[in-house]
Amino acid sequence: MKLRNRLNTVMALLALGATPAMAVPLTLQATGLPSYMSQGGYQGSFDASFLPKNFAVSSLKFSFLFIDDGDVIPYTTGESVNSAPVTVRQASGSPGSRQAGRTFTDTVTTTVTMPRTGMGEKESVKLSFGGADYSGATTEIKSDDIVPSRTYIESTSVKYVKNNTNVSCLKTQWEQGTANCQQVTTIVQKQYQNRIVTTDYTGEIVLGGSLADDRDLLASLLRDRKLDFSLEVLGDLNFFGATLDIDFMPIEDIVMVPEPASLSLFGIAMLGLGGVRRKRRA
Known part of the structure; x- marks a missing residue:
């Protein structure tokens, strides 16, 4: 005895x-959400109805993925701006000819810049678990590009002057190589270009974190066997899913x-x- x-x-x-047994890892998928989200509010949840009657949570992490849907950017055209004329002189005589060193071309170019400004749609999303909020937005990308469009020749003229001056001489003097006479061909042209300034918002939004320290959420999960959340979307986004990773331990399982x-x-x-x-x- x-x-x-x-x-x-x-x-x-x-x-x-x-001592309690080891925790069991489990991944839940979000339900109740469309794959494409326009601007507005959405409600979703993680279904945990198959969890045991009594359990303890050691880790609770979530992850949401959204990607910009690639909107077409609208552009507005502003007032064109003309640059001051720029003159470029080049020797244009045929090598070896009598007039080779006395033949020039003056190209007078005015650049016309037509500004176009594009503003994309900024996307953002706010995720709420009860009183806990998480937010993110697409990435801002700016660009400033010059794109030539066309060149228009307004006029072409030929004159004969003495030694790069405005004093006129005769064509026969230029042909004979006398009186330092030069031939100058003047081409007046306009060069058109677009200056495209774009502000776009693109990329992905990843929201993630841990909820293991939120006692109210853990109590809700234990009581309702699900975890509800809400989304506020600004813009248009493609939704690529959400997961809730739980490490839990059945209370009945004691080692x-x-x-x-x-x-x-x-x-x-x-x-x-x-x-x-x-x-x-x-």
């Missing part, structure tokens, strides 16, 4: 050293892990039990 009482004491000590002191007591008790049995056999 004394031996049995000792064994009962040992088992009670072992029970005091009980007895004795402490070192309990093991010692258990060993002493087993030795005592063996001694009693040998004494009875003798």
Whole structure:
């Protein structure tokens, strides 16, 4: 009888050293949301109805992915701006000819810049779990490009002058190479170009974090076997899914892990039990 009482004491000590089992990882997918979201509010949830009756949560992390749908950017055209005329002189005589060093072309160019400004749609989203809010937006990308469109020649004229001056000379003098007479061909042209300034918003929005420290959310998950959330979307976004990663442990699942002191007591008790049995056999 004394031996049995000792064994009962040992088992009670072992029970005091009980330790929970390892946590079980689980991934839930969000439900109730469309794959394309225009501007407005949305409601969704994570269904956890298959969790055990009683459980503890050691980790609770979420991740949402949205991607810009690639809207067409509208452009507005502003007033054109003309640059001051720029004159470029080039020798244009045929090499080896009598007039080679006295033949030039003056190109007078005015650049007409037509500004176009485009503004894309900025997308953003706010995620709410109860009183916890998380938000993100697409990335702003700016560009400023010059795109030539066409060149228009307004006029072409030929004149004969002396030594890069405005003093006129005769064509025959230029042909004979006398009086330092030069031939100058003047081309007046306009060069048109577009200056395109664009502000776009694009890319992906990733919202993620941990909810393990939010006691209200954990209580809601335990009570309702689901976790509700809401979204406020500005702009247009493609929704690529959301996950909720849970590490949980069923409360009923208990593994007895004795402490070192309990093991010692258990060993002493087993030795005592063996001694009693040998004494009875003798």
